[in-house]
Amino acid sequence: MSYSTRQREAILNTLRRTDRPLTPQEIREGASRDCAGIGLATVYRALKSFMAQKDVLLVEIPGNPPCYEPADRGHHHHFVCDRCRHVFDLHGCVQDLDTLVPRDFSVQRHDITLYGVCAACGTGADG
Template sequence: MSVQRQTKQLQAIQTAFETAGRPLSIDEIHELAGRDIESLGVRTVYRAVRRLQENGDVSIVNVPGGSDRYELASVAAEHHHHFHCTACDRFFDIHGCPGGLKKLLPKGFKLEHHELTLSGLCESCA
């Protein structure tokens, strides 16, 4: 069976996730990892992210409006939410959760998950 190779492209992509510490879009990954690997192809980013997802190392973050972001599965493992800066279009992790959502439900509805996205200006844009 096939063995996964540890390429420097994949390493750069993993490093990008770790140093960014926030959810990244495909383009952001391409940009950040591309600083290490010149001429990093977007095609490679798509493949790497897919593989990291399949390996359970990275989780997808569906955001309202914009394109999908990806974050380390270790981060996704603990319940949290996100902040979207409308100026720089970056997403950040928000720790904590308002809670008490069940009482907002119409009767008969069954709550399984929830997603909260705060938006405004991040520290560097404010």
Template sequence: MERKTRQRQVILETLRRESRPLNPNEILALAREHIPRIGIATVYRTIREFEKEGKIEPVFIPNKGTYYEIKCAHHHDHFHCRICQKIYEVECPHSAKLSEVGNGFVVEFHEITYHGICPDCKEQTGQR
């Protein structure tokens, strides 16, 4: 039967605290701040479990791989910062309009990924 381990607690806390999609390596690095000897296998195992339990869900970023975020009710899109490489959640202002592309295609859902510079990096690099 399922046990409440420090590793699982820390991984879930990390995903909650960051409130942005994290990939397995990011989760590992952040979790190691609290459990230095945690291994990548535990991260993957815990991800699989949380996903099965419906606690988290995958986010597929084009050309970047799979990230995971706390399961969330409302539809939103994602933003990839080309400086720090972090993924952020952003609001989707067009969900209603994006259910049609015409020409006989049946749209069931869509994903939008924005690319650019995040607020933190904009400030730090002086770019605007």
């Protein structure tokens, strides 16, 4: 069983109020808002337990450190801005992925990551 604590609530709130996956460090910073002084070990422990309960998912994006997001966002993919390095959630998906593999392979899931320049960086705002 797991107990509900101020720290764990703060961690979940941080994940939920942000629309992109966060690193443990970022989660700690966000959670400090609700729960000053929260430790990094606490963040790791809580993430581990949330993942075991399938409330949180690990998101691994090539070229970026591992990050986490709530599990209830449904199937989606990610966009990484090459300038500001921010990760954005994308909605929608593509068809025909199974046609890429030989017939005797079975495809169970997939990751798609797009890279480019986000709106803010593209307008010359800071790029």
